[in-house]
Amino acid sequence: MVTPRTKAAACAWLWAAASALSLALPSAPAHAAARAEVIHWWTSGGESSAVKQVAQAFRNAGGVWVDSAIAGGDQSRAVTINRIIGGNPPTAAQFNTSKQFTDVIEQNMLNNVDLVAKAQDWDRILPQPLIDVIKHDGHYYAVPLNIHMQTWIWYSKAAFKKAGIDKEPASMGELFAALDKLKAAGLVPLAHGGQSWQETVLFSALLANIGGRDLYLKVIRERDQATIKSAAMRDVLLAFKRMKSYVDAGSPGRNWNDATAMLISGKAGIQVMGDWAKGEFTNAGQLPGQHYGCIPGLNPDTPYLMQGDVFVFPRTDNPNAIKAQQLLANVVSQPELQVAFSKLKGSIPVRLDANAAVLDLCAQKGIEIIKDRSRQLGVTEVYLTPDQNGALQDILTAYWNMDIKVDKVQRSIANALKY
Amino acid sequence: MLARRLVKLSPHVALLPMALTVLLAYVGGALWTLRTSFTAARTFPSDKFIGVAQYVRLFDNERWLLSLHNLAVYGALFIIACMVLGFLLAVFIDQNVKGEGVLRTVFLYPYAMSFIATGLVWQWLLAPGSGIEGALRQMGFAGFSFDWIVHQDLVVYTVVIATVWQASGLVMALMLAGLRGIDPEIYKAARLDGIPAWRTYLQIVLPMLGPSVATVFLLLTTAVVKLYDAVVAMTQGGPGIASEVPAKFIMDHLFLRSNIGLASAGAVTLLVPVLALLAPYAYARSRRARAGGAHA
Numbered sequence: 001m002v003t004p005r006t007k008a009a010a011c012a013w014l015w016a017a018a019s020a021l022s023l024a025l026p027s028a029p030a031h032a033a034a035r036a037e038v039i040h041w042w043t044s045g046g047e048s049s050a051v052k053q054v055a056q057a058f059r060n061a062g063g064v065w066v067d068s069a070i071a072g073g074d075q076s077r078a079v080t081i082n083r084i085i086g087g088n089p090p091t092a093a094q095f096n097t098s099k100q101f102t103d104v105i106e107q108n109m110l111n112n113v114d115l116v117a118k119a120q121d122w123d124r125i126l127p128q129p130l131i132d133v134i135k136h137d138g139h140y141y142a143v144p145l146n147i148h149m150q151t152w153i154w155y156s157k158a159a160f161k162k163a164g165i166d167k168e169p170a171s172m173g174e175l176f177a178a179l180d181k182l183k184a185a186g187l188v189p190l191a192h193g194g195q196s197w198q199e200t201v202l203f204s205a206l207l208a209n210i211g212g213r214d215l216y217l218k219v220i221r222e223r224d225q226a227t228i229k230s231a232a233m234r235d236v237l238l239a240f241k242r243m244k245s246y247v248d249a250g251s252p253g254r255n256w257n258d259a260t261a262m263l264i265s266g267k268a269g270i271q272v273m274g275d276w277a278k279g280e281f282t283n284a285g286q287l288p289g290q291h292y293g294c295i296p297g298l299n300p301d302t303p304y305l306m307q308g309d310v311f312v313f314p315r316t317d318n319p320n321a322i323k324a325q326q327l328l329a330n331v332v333s334q335p336e337l338q339v340a341f342s343k344l345k346g347s348i349p350v351r352l353d354a355n356a357a358v359l360d361l362c363a364q365k366g367i368e369i370i371k372d373r374s375r376q377l378g379v380t381e382v383y384l385t386p387d388q389n390g391a392l393q394d395i396l397t398a399y400w401n402m403d404i405k406v407d408k409v410q411r412s413i414a415n416a417l418k419y
Numbered sequence: 420m421l422a423r424r425l426v427k428l429s430p431h432v433a434l435l436p437m438a439l440t441v442l443l444a445y446v447g448g449a450l451w452t453l454r455t456s457f458t459a460a461r462t463f464p465s466d467k468f469i470g471v472a473q474y475v476r477l478f479d480n481e482r483w484l485l486s487l488h489n490l491a492v493y494g495a496l497f498i499i500a501c502m503v504l505g506f507l508l509a510v511f512i513d514q515n516v517k518g519e520g521v522l523r524t525v526f527l528y529p530y531a532m533s534f535i536a537t538g539l540v541w542q543w544l545l546a547p548g549s550g551i552e553g554a555l556r557q558m559g560f561a562g563f564s565f566d567w568i569v570h571q572d573l574v575v576y577t578v579v580i581a582t583v584w585q586a587s588g589l590v591m592a593l594m595l596a597g598l599r600g601i602d603p604e605i606y607k608a609a610r611l612d613g614i615p616a617w618r619t620y621l622q623i624v625l626p627m628l629g630p631s632v633a634t635v636f637l638l639l640t641t642a643v644v645k646l647y648d649a650v651v652a653m654t655q656g657g658p659g660i661a662s663e664v665p666a667k668f669i670m671d672h673l674f675l676r677s678n679i680g681l682a683s684a685g686a687v688t689l690l691v692p693v694l695a696l697l698a699p700y701a702y703a704r705s706r707r708a709r710a711g712g713a714h715a
Contacts, residue, residue, distance in 0.1 A: 078674045081462060103462035252569045252658045387678040394482045394660050401659035402571050412481060419476050
């Protein structure tokens with residue numbers, strides 16, 4: 001007998017079966033759009049608006065962007081590597097332009113992007129330090145998105161005016177003189193955050209400005225023991241320690257953006273930081289050339305220390321995934337996208353033929369400098385593996401915070417970089 | 420017959436999952452770490468054996484040597500302070516005070532917090548300018564300064580303070596349990612003999628608490644060796660590398676620094692003192708058990 005209860009039960013069963021069936025059947029049509037799951041760590045305000053540009057461009061090209069943002073570079077890279085080993089790799093992942101992914105390449109875990117590289121003639125147009133980290137055995141394994149410079153010298157025009165400094169320092173001597181004037185005027189001369197990576201940024205700036213290209217490469221790329229223990233390196237280390245006398249007591253542990261805030265409010269004069277600091281100034285409504293200034297290097301031949309972001313493409317044989325990877329590689333190397341991305345991120349595009357008229361004053365300075373091949377160098381991470389870079393960082397931060405004899409520091413650095 | 424044999428086997432069967440976990444996860448993991456420490460593994464495991472080169476590099480590393488030194492200083496202070504404080508708290512509560520239940524709960528509560536929460540709270544308390552220093556300055560002690568947490572030489576002591584605050588409650592609870600097992604006649608006999616209370620506790624009761632003290636010592640030692648989260652939450656190993664500890668060195672090199680060979684060498688090195696402490700203890704216990712069994 002068919003009662004209302006039996007009918008209700010039958011409807012419920014039919015509904016359950018239908019939903020199970022629809023879930024089991026593939027919902028996408030056979031010619032699926034290129035679906036890319038991308039792991040990255042662009043989670044701050046400016047960064048996430050920049051990555052939205054990339055996502056939109058990918059969608060405009062017909063792809064499906066699945067965002068996997070993980071806050072914190074270390075965590076994001078750890079997740080990427082764990083997923084690659086675990087057999088469930090993302091379609092693309094963000095890394096820095098550095099040796100972070102050298103091991104991944106050597107273990108044959110990345111697909112190469114030779115098609116895009118050949119089509120755009122990367123051998124000719126990319127800066128050499130970038131090529132050195134993304135090209136192995138003649139194959140390209142990563143797509144660079146942008147170029148950041150790590151060691152810009154930012155200064156607050158209001159603070160300079162108060163201290164009576166009327167022109168930009170154009171040498172180390174003038175920089176120290178400016179710092180002394182700021183101290184005399186009662187301002188904080190150098191806004192610095194007491195974290196080990198920031199001490200390494202400051203040291204890199206001094207090594208580039210005082211030592212120049214040759215000393216920098218000898219110490220960081222060749223890790224030449226004799227040069228590390230030389231008098232020239234000693235001068236750089238002493239200048240580094242001298243900078244400590246210009247920071248305020250609240251600097252230990254301070255975040256980089258809090259140090260930039262000191263410049264924005266006019267409490268501090270100078271900060272040595274990468275061009276991602278521009279976003280802080282822009283958010284506070286300050287303009288380059290008007291409220292703040294940017295010095296890429298004190299001498300006309302000071303190396304331009306490049307770092308940046310790349311996408312890598314984990315190895316997969318799935319034709320849909322490969323299609324998505326190629327599409328993403330193509331989208332990301334378009335000059336218009338690179339300019340749009342760099343505008344929001346504070347970097348400069350990798351492609352020298354991009355129309356950079358919309359970028360600000362400081363970015364224009366950077367683009368001019370990068371055309372000079374002799375000034376194209378990389379940050380320490382481009383030449384040192386993560387643990388070598390970390391060991392150098394430990395020694396520099398110990399020297400910054402404690403009273404250690406400079407010869408001992410030189411010996412420690414030589415020791416750490418010999419492995 | 421068969422049923423009886425099955426019943427005899429059932430405890431073994433019940434223990435099988437745990438035994439497998441211990442063998443595969445703990446012992447297997449330790450052996451794999453030992454193997455990795457002899458290879459040139461960086462981001463990924465590798466099959467390239469390089470002998471003891473990782474250990475040579477490890478003991479050439481200033482940060483590692485500083486972390487061992489910090490661990491020794493921290494360990495000694497932490498264990499002594501916890502045991503003394505915990506024992507004193509247990510003795511006070513054992514005096515049949517009013518509200519004993521409440522007091523016991525209050526002292527044990529910090530142990531319910533994770534090391535991360537403890538580290539964070541104490542970082543705020545010890546931050547120069549705010550926290551304890553700021554509060555006392557506002558109360559009128561203008562010249563008061565308590566900025567150990569930004570001093571190279573004093574930062575280890577701040578970690579000691581935070582973790583002792585957290586762990587002494589547990590020591591108190593364990594010692595109290597031991598104290599409750601002591602025959603009350605002993606106190607009466609000692610009072611009749613005219614022995615002052617402190618000597619009773621120190622020279623009569625404390626030796627009787629041998630097993631409790633041994634348990635507490637073991638627990639505290641393992642807490643010392645695995646100290647990581649408190650340091651990360653409080654000082655991030657800083658200022659500079661002044662409050663570095665071996666567990667943090669190992670974790671940093673496993674992920675951030677992408678050098679699992681060096682991290683494995685560090686982990687094996689950390690295992691050695693733990694085994695050195697446990698092995699004589701286990702041997703002494705087994706000897707006592709055998710001697711006790713022989714007499715029985």
